[in-house]
Amino acid sequence: MTDRVDLIVVNGRVLTMDEARPRAEAVAIGGGVIRAVGTSAEIRAMAGPATRIVDAGGGSVLPGFIDSHVHLFQGAAALDFLPLDSVRGADALRRAVLDYADARPDEPLILGTGTSYGLIDGRNPTRHDIDAILADRPVALMAPDIHTLWANTKALQVCGLLHGAEMPEGSSVVMGTDGLATGELLETGAMGPVLRLSRTGGRDMLGYVTGADPVPAATAAERAADKALLARGLAHAAARGITTMHNMDGNFYQLELLDELRAEGGLQCRMEVPFHLKNFDPLDRLQEAVEMRRRHDDDWLWSGRVKMFMDGVVESRTALMLRPYPDAPTTGQAVFEPAHFNQACIRADALGLQLSTHAIGDLAVRRTLDGYAAARTANGPRDSRHRIEHIETIHADDLPRIADLGAVASMQPRHAAFGGWFDPPEPGTAFHADQQPLAYPWRAIRDSGARLVFSTDWPVVPVDVLPNVQAAVAPLDLGPGWADQGQSLIEALGSYTRDNAWVAFREDRMGRLRPGMLADVVVLDADLEAVAPAGIGRVRPVTTICGGRITFEAPV
Numbered sequence: 341m342t343d344r345v346d347l348i349v350v351n352g353r354v355l356t357m358d359e360a361r362p363r364a365e366a367v368a369i370g371g372g373v374i375r376a377v378g379t380s381a382e383i384r385a386m387a388g389p390a391t392r393i394v395d396a397g398g399g400s401v402l403p404g405f406i407d408s409h410v411h412l413f414q415g416a417a418a419l420d421f422l423p424l425d426s427v428r429g430a431d432a433l434r435r436a437v438l439d440y441a442d443a444r445p446d447e448p449l450i451l452g453t454g455t456s457y458g459l460i461d462g463r464n465p466t467r468h469d470i471d472a473i474l475a476d477r478p479v480a481l482m483a484p485d486i487h488t489l490w491a492n493t494k495a496l497q498v499c500g501l502l503h504g505a506e507m508p509e510g511s512s513v514v515m516g517t518d519g520l521a522t523g524e525l526l527e528t529g530a531m532g533p534v535l536r537l538s539r540t541g542g543r544d545m546l547g548y549v550t551g552a553d554p555v556p557a558a559t560a561a562e563r564a565a566d567k568a569l570l571a572r573g574l575a576h577a578a579a580r581g582i583t584t585m586h587n588m589d590g591n592f593y594q595l596e597l598l599d600e601l602r603a604e605g606g607l608q609c610r611m612e613v614p615f616h617l618k619n620f621d622p623l624d625r626l627q628e629a630v631e632m633r634r635r636h637d638d639d640w641l642w643s644g645r646v647k648m649f650m651d652g653v654v655e656s657r658t659a660l661m662l663r664p665y666p667d668a669p670t671t672g673q674a675v676f677e678p679a680h681f682n683q684a685c686i687r688a689d690a691l692g693l694q695l696s697t698h699a700i701g702d703l704a705v706r707r708t709l710d711g712y713a714a715a716r717t718a719n720g721p722r723d724s725r726h727r728i729e730h731i732e733t734i735h736a737d738d739l740p741r742i743a744d745l746g747a748v749a750s751m752q753p754r755h756a757a758f759g760g761w762f763d764p765p766e767p768g769t770a771f772h773a774d775q776q777p778l779a780y781p782w783r784a785i786r787d788s789g790a791r792l793v794f795s796t797d798w799p800v801v802p803v804d805v806l807p808n809v810q811a812a813v814a815p816l817d818l819g820p821g822w823a824d825q826g827q828s829l830i831e832a833l834g835s836y837t838r839d840n841a842w843v844a845f846r847e848d849r850m851g852r853l854r855p856g857m858l859a860d861v862v863v864l865d866a867d868l869e870a871v872a873p874a875g876i877g878r879v880r881p882v883t884t885i886c887g888g889r890i891t892f893e894a895p896v
């Protein structure tokens with residue numbers, strides 16, 4: 341190794357996330373690693389004639405952001421679908437759908453994303469509502485959480501769902517009193533047939549929709565298009581200061597495409613890709629996760645984690661709760677039965693795999709912890725860092741169990757009722773009053789001594805880290821009945837850097853700026869510590885550096 345310095349960042353407010361030296365002004369990079377951290381004068385003295393100089397202009401300089409829960413393929417695909425995040429009411433929906441449809445006469449499926457629950461006068465759209473807008477082309481509207489899809493009659497007919505269909509556990513085609521589908525499709529098993537009509541052939545969803553893999557084999561042209569789409573998604577994330585993402589859906593197909601991109605020098609972010617174990621998969625499929633880990637295990641692309649779903653989401657009342665919802669006679673849906681889930685945890689843990697389980701309702705969180713406890717009892721304690729995704733509510737009895745089991749709470753600030761992105765639920769609908777103090781319980785979990793990591797869950801919310809930091813630091817005040825779950829700026833930034841490196845077992849190489857660490861750096865256009873909390877979300881990355889290479893520069 342030479343001590344050549346390729347690039348220096350000077351004149352910054354450097355937050356290193358390294359306890360040994362938390363603050364500095366400048367960073368020197370060479371050979372893809374951090375060479376030194378120091379004052380601007382010290383670092384300038386290391387530059388040679390060929391050294392590139394990035395002047396941070398007094399803005400914050402941080403370890404490159406790590407987003408620990410994304411869906412890259414879907415996020416990238418959604419860049420070309422119809423965004424409905426800010427659309428409310430039938431008239432606005434009509435305009436948005438027709439404008440998009442007119443502009444894209446050949447689009448095989450008009451797919452709206454981020455469709456608000458209760459979009460039409462507080463209720464969800466039926467196939468008839470969508471038919472009234474557009475009946476002769478397939479149209480489907482995806483809920484923001486990607487757990488519910490509303491389709492028109494044409495879409496249901498084309499994929500044979502109009503008269504209902506047999507579905508895997510946890511998925512359903514909602515039927516009306518007329519004996520036909522209402523248009524509402526719950527969970528990936530039911531959404532999959534419609535999504536396969538889309539411009540991506542639904543391949544963006546394959547990492548979590550289907551049982552067999554690869555399904556269906558992509559043609560050479562489709563493969564090339566998918567690879568280009570992934571590259572576009574990676575560039576989109578790099579432009580947001582991101583240098584590493586942990587994917588939450590995964591299969592060999594995505595890994596192969598990313599590996600080809602890496603070989604071509606087109607991997608703009610480091611990627612972790614898990615194996616998705618479905619409730620109908622035989623547990624022997626866990627060997628595929630072992631094979632994914634064997635084939636892909638370096639700092640650009642790696643595997644070694646299993647993703648599972650324990651429940652659905654609060655919005656469709658499919659999140660699994662200890663008692664019925666205030667406004668619905670249901671406790672939600674268990675995707676896995678407890679004994680089956682425990683066996684899956686025991687088997688995966690015995691193979692040395694990390695677990696990550698989507699668990700939103702308080703009963704889902706409890707059963708997930710039960711599964712992690714079963715693994716620990718069967719296999720003995722180890723540094724497993726098993727993750728629980730979302731935890732939108734937790735029973736007080738379960739709060740200490742996260743730390744006791746060495747598990748990790750993986751949460752998304754902008755998902756919260758007080759996160760400022762989604763409309764908060766009306767009182768007495770989604771949560772009982774006594775559940776609210778432990779709803780989206782970031783503070784309570786951190787104070788319990790458990791590890792807490794933050795992410796976006798792109799495309800559920802945009803893959804912009806700083807609006808999430810703002811949501812964590814300055815959550816909305818929804819009034820009495822909700823606890824203040826606010827985080828300090830350093831806690832929130834630490835989560836998107838050092839802690840997200842840790843949860844992927846890479847804390848020795850990523851997430852801090854210190855000599856020898858991988859040269860992943862983001863330069864921002866303002867000093868985050870001097871910005872009012874309500875303005876953090878407007879701070880923009882100006883330069884992103886991944887592995888010592890500039891992956892994004894804001895246009896001047």
Ligand SMILES: [Zn+2]
Nearest residue numbers: 409411588797
């Ligand atoms: Zn997700």
